Amino acid sequence: MYRLASLLAVFAALSLAAPVAAQRTLDFAPYAVPAEGAVAVTVRQGAPLEGAFAEVDRASGGALQRAVAAAGFVGDRGVVLNLPGVGPYHQVLLVGVGNDAPSTRLLEDVGGLVGQWGLLSAVPRIELLWPDASQPAAGAHLALGASLGQYAFRTYRTPRPDAPVLGKGELVLRVADAEGSRRAWNDDWSAVAEGVRFSRDLVTEPANTIHPESFVERTRAAFAGVPNVSIEVLDVPAMQKLGMESLLAVGQGSERPPRLLVVRYRGGPRDQAPLAFVGKGITFDTGGISLKNPENMWRMKYDMTGAASVTGTVLALAKRGAKVNAIAVAALAENMPSGTAVRPGDVIRTMSGKTYEVINTDAEGRMALVDAIWFVQERDRPRVLVDVATLTGSQVTALGDEYAGLFSRDEALAADLLAAGAASGEEVWRLPLHPSYAKDLESPIADLRNVGSTGGAGASIGAFFIGAWVQEGVAWAHLDVASMAWRDAPVLPTVPLGATGYGVRLLDRYVRDHVEGAAAE
Numbered sequence: 001m002y003r004l005a006s007l008l009a010v011f012a013a014l015s016l017a018a019p020v021a022a023q024r025t026l027d028f029a030p031y032a033v034p035a036e037g038a039v040a041v042t043v044r045q046g047a048p049l050e051g052a053f054a055e056v057d058r059a060s061g062g063a064l065q066r067a068v069a070a071a072g073f074v075g076d077r078g079v080v081l082n083l084p085g086v087g088p089y090h091q092v093l094l095v096g097v098g099n100d101a102p103s104t105r106l107l108e109d110v111g112g113l114v115g116q117w118g119l120l121s122a123v124p125r126i127e128l129l130w131p132d133a134s135q136p137a138a139g140a141h142l143a144l145g146a147s148l149g150q151y152a153f154r155t156y157r158t159p160r161p162d163a164p165v166l167g168k169g170e171l172v173l174r175v176a177d178a179e180g181s182r183r184a185w186n187d188d189w190s191a192v193a194e195g196v197r198f199s200r201d202l203v204t205e206p207a208n209t210i211h212p213e214s215f216v217e218r219t220r221a222a223f224a225g226v227p228n229v230s231i232e233v234l235d236v237p238a239m240q241k242l243g244m245e246s247l248l249a250v251g252q253g254s255e256r257p258p259r260l261l262v263v264r265y266r267g268g269p270r271d272q273a274p275l276a277f278v279g280k281g282i283t284f285d286t287g288g289i290s291l292k293n294p295e296n297m298w299r300m301k302y303d304m305t306g307a308a309s310v311t312g313t314v315l316a317l318a319k320r321g322a323k324v325n326a327i328a329v330a331a332l333a334e335n336m337p338s339g340t341a342v343r344p345g346d347v348i349r350t351m352s353g354k355t356y357e358v359i360n361t362d363a364e365g366r367m368a369l370v371d372a373i374w375f376v377q378e379r380d381r382p383r384v385l386v387d388v389a390t391l392t393g394s395q396v397t398a399l400g401d402e403y404a405g406l407f408s409r410d411e412a413l414a415a416d417l418l419a420a421g422a423a424s425g426e427e428v429w430r431l432p433l434h435p436s437y438a439k440d441l442e443s444p445i446a447d448l449r450n451v452g453s454t455g456g457a458g459a460s461i462g463a464f465f466i467g468a469w470v471q472e473g474v475a476w477a478h479l480d481v482a483s484m485a486w487r488d489a490p491v492l493p494t495v496p497l498g499a500t501g502y503g504v505r506l507l508d509r510y511v512r513d514h515v516e517g518a519a520a521e
């Protein structure tokens with residue numbers, strides 16, 4: 001009996017472990033041009049005869065230049081050309097970098113393109129050549145990009161027995177400062193990669209494996225042994241006691257009970273008010289009684305992206321030992337239609353005491369978030385509160401997949417998030433919170449209604465509703481990431497098809513450059 005129990009425990013632990021995705025091991029070596037093998041070389045637009053390209057060309061007796069001319073490759077940013085059998089080289093992968101000055105974002109993109117290519121290749125060893133010393137610890141950024149570019153989720157794919165295994169082996173980053181790069185990767189940037197990969201894994205998993213309780217268990221497994229972290233989980237009775245009718249209402253139609261997950265990381269001074277990151281964690285959104293159309297409903301497995309991205313962010317901060325106090329709050333529930341589900345017309349009293357009328361049960365993200373936001377403000381008195389949510393189809397219509405929607409009444413916080421977006425590559429575009437939206441959210445019988453009455457400005461109305469639960473003196477921003485959560489095609493260097501993990505790099509950058517960085521000044 002005991003043996004059976006321990007065997008079961010082992011199985012449980014295995015099923016909780018992060019899925020094993022193919023990945024080349026990343027290594028760092030001093031810059032040098034190898035005499036053979038598979039190499040990746042960057043090419044500036046219209047200026048190919050310099051740097052590593054020139055050296056590889058010389059070693060191949062001019063074969064590289066002839067091949068490039070024949071292919072019409074000019075080095076546009078993000079364009080990749082794979083040349084097999086160039087002189088002594090088994091393969092030369094050319095990566096265009098355009099005319100942009102080197103930046104961490106460019107390095108991450110280069111790493112990402114090589115990582116994506118490496119995933120599709122059977123060569124055992126790829127060497128990426130980056131002689132430029134203008135960016136400190138350049139190799140760590142190449143590695144971050146490569147780690148994210150070669151992300152793959154293969155838990156449920158049966159490998160073909162007759163085909164070679166692709167994407168295995170190593171990727172060597174040959175850079176000016178190999179040791180500095182290795183240190184920056186191990187101590188700092190690899191944590192960001194882990195946060196993004198954690199988030200992508202949770203988002204990719206379907207709703208039959210990720211529901212509120214398993215989200216919590218995956219989070220516990222990811223944080224196991226990470227110092228200065230405490231995890232609090234509220235179950236249904238605990239939420240009832242606190243009066244969280246709103247988060248409970250979203251989950252009340254489901255067999256999978258809701259949870260409020262709170263991960264607290266203390267890396268800053270004891271007396272410093274924390275940053276709170278609150279994520280929408282709808283593990284599946286059918287719309288509830290206001291049922292969605294079937295066509296794209298499968299997508300709603302990624303309606304917990306906000307929760308995965310705030311949890312992944314705090315995982316990254318804790319693993320890299322960021323000098324900050326930060327909290328991730330995940331509002332976890334499944335929005336299902338059933339005999340116990342919340343109905344249109346129901347009036348909900350939220351934890352704060354404020355009431356609203358449910359006009360549409362498909363506007364469940366804001367319902368789940370307001371109790372989570374109120375809870376963390378009451379308990380932890382954060383100075384900054386950023387919520388992340390796949391909140392509205394309107395955000396998709398307004399911004400497409402280039403930008404998340406940013407809503408804030410705090411000019412400094414908005415500016416910091418815009419800057420962090422540009423630096424990290426996870427960009428945001430600011431949208432309004434006009435005072436007139438209050439009229440749109442008036443109800444004859446409650447304090448508010450959960451959707452606007454005019455049908456316009458849907459993303460802003462959603463943000464405005466959430467803002468009604470933000471307390472005086474808290475710098476708040478809302479990020480609507482509906483369009484950013486999932487990519488239907490691998491068009492970005494560091495984002496393969498599927499779950500993007502959007503938000504982790506943005507919020508990590510925000511903390512690095514504008515919280516930790518500001519404290520150092």
Ligand code: BES
Nearest residue numbers: 303360362363390391392393394451482
């Ligand atoms: N999860 C959806 C929003 C969404 C749409 C996310 C597409 C990702 C891709 C959200 O819960 C929702 O259903 N929003 C409604 C709000 C409406 C009822 C006011 C919408 O946008 O239609």
Ligand code: MN
Nearest residue numbers: 285362363364
């Ligand atoms: Mn919905």
Ligand code: ZN
Nearest residue numbers: 282285303365
């Ligand atoms: Zn939703």
